[in-house]
Amino acid sequence: MQPFVDVKNLRKLFGNFTAVDGVSFSIGKGEIFGILGPNGAGKTTTISTILGIEKQTDGKIVVDGLDNLKHPKEVKQIIGFMAQETIVDSELTGRQNLALGADLYHIPKSEIPSKVSFALRESQLEKFADVKASNYSGGMKRRLYLVKSMLHEPKLLILDEPTTGLDIQNRVQMWKDIRKLKADGVTIILTTQYLEEADALCDNIAIIDHGKIIAQGTPSQLKKMIASGNVLEIITKPENVEQVRKMLKAKFGLNSTAVNDKIEATVEKSPLDTFQRILNALKSSKAPVLSVSLRLPTLDDVFIKLTGASLRDAEQKADASQSNKAVR
Ligand SMILES: Nc1ncnc2c1ncn2[C@@H]1O[C@H](COP(=O)(O)OP(=O)(O)O)[C@@H](O)[C@H]1O
Ligand SMILES: [Mg+2]
Numbered sequence: 001m002q003p004f005v006d007v008k009n010l011r012k013l014f015g016n017f018t019a020v021d022g023v024s025f026s027i028g029k030g031e032i033f034g035i036l037g038p039n040g041a042g043k044t045t046t047i048s049t050i051l052g053i054e055k056q057t058d059g060k061i062v063v064d065g066l067d068n069l070k071h072p073k074e075v076k077q078i079i080g081f082m083a084q085e086t087i088v089d090s091e092l093t094g095r096q097n098l099a100l101g102a103d104l105y106h107i108p109k110s111e112i113p114s115k116v117s118f119a120l121r122e123s124q125l126e127k128f129a130d131v132k133a134s135n136y137s138g139g140m141k142r143r144l145y146l147v148k149s150m151l152h153e154p155k156l157l158i159l160d161e162p163t164t165g166l167d168i169q170n171r172v173q174m175w176k177d178i179r180k181l182k183a184d185g186v187t188i189i190l191t192t193q194y195l196e197e198a199d200a201l202c203d204n205i206a207i208i209d210h211g212k213i214i215a216q217g218t219p220s221q222l223k224k225m226i227a228s229g230n231v232l233e234i235i236t237k238p239e240n241v242e243q244v245r246k247m248l249k250a251k252f253g254l255n256s257t258a259v260n261d262k263i264e265a266t267v268e269k270s271p272l273d274t275f276q277r278i279l280n281a282l283k284s285s286k287a288p289v290l291s292v293s294l295r296l297p298t299l300d301d302v303f304i305k306l307t308g309a310s311l312r313d314a315e316q317k318a319d320a321s322q323s324n325k326a327v328r
Contacts, residue, residue, distance in 0.1 A: 004029040004187050005156065010059035012045050019045040021211035032182055034202035035191040042211040043191035047158050052076055064155060080154035084161045086145045090134035094125050094144050097133055098151065105152040119147035139170030146177060157181060159190040163197060175201060195299035207303060214306045223297045229268035231301055233293045235261055240287040251281055
């Protein structure tokens with residue numbers, strides 16, 4: 001079966017800077033596809049080319065059988081888009097925002113009231129329909145923006161970091177809304193910096209770093225890439241890190257990584273039994289142990305394995321380098 005979205009060898013240069021460097025993926029109809037990566041990885045640029053906001057330097061994009069360069073208008077009509085920054089007019093009420101949106105999507109005038117009412121119901125904003133959006137909470141504005149992006153009933157919805165900056169409660173609500181849209185048959189692309197989010201929502205994920213896909217697969221395939229086993233995590237004092245790592249290697253043949261005071265190793269064989277023996281070995285060693293745990297691998301482990309840095313660390317570095325740039 002032909003994929004619903006097919007992206008091949010996508011490249012985007014800004015001047016001589018390569019923001020997207022040979023990205024390929026395909027998405028089946030009705031799937032949620034996640035583009036996971038730190039700040040500056042090239043997520044927004046990738047989706048901007050699919051949307052036609054930016055023109056690709058190279059590569060092919062086909063949405064629902066339509067080439068984006070040959071049929072830009074048709075491709076746009078198929079897509080609903082929610083940008084990272086919430087775009088609603090604070091001076092207008094929820095209802096007015098939606099009516100304006102519907103007009104911009106060229107929805108026939110006679111259909112606008114029913115579409116707007118439906119959107120207000122879906123977003124549970126009926127009670128606040130005639131209140132100015134300036135009085136809405138961040139989460140309410142986000143929900144209004146989401147249903148606004150869906151007014152023209154697009155087959156493909158693109159969400160750029162839909163939950164960045166939302167508190168937990170609103171994030172959970174957004175996840176529910178996204179799952180409901182999937183259940184209604186909408187194909188969804190979402191970008192995220194959150195491993196948990198990609199893991200929880202996506203059928204397939206591309207992990208992107210410096211404009212390149214460094215791994216691609218289902219959440220469980222990606223987790224299996226790092227190991228079939230469990231992840232052992234030991235937190236000790238920084239001065240004891242090397243001692244503990246040597247012990248893990250000598251007694252258990254385990255290769256470990258260390259970030260500050262946190263040591264990690266993958267335990268492949270009979271993890272519970274090995275865990276027990278490691279606990280005993282730690283007890284007999286003099287190293288002070290602040291915490292020991294054994295867990296299933298997460299997407300963060302995949303990222304560490306592939307890039308040598310945790311996704312969180314990579315983000316901080318990107319933030320730091322951007323603020324350095326601003327200072328210079
Ligand atoms: N219009 C632009 N001009 C120049 N550089 C850009 C432009 N847009 C993005 N970039 C750069 O391209 C890289 C990828 O950016 P972006 O796609 O926004 O990353 P992400 O969405 O993953 O945070 C960054 O280094 C960013 O500074
Ligand atoms: Mg972005």
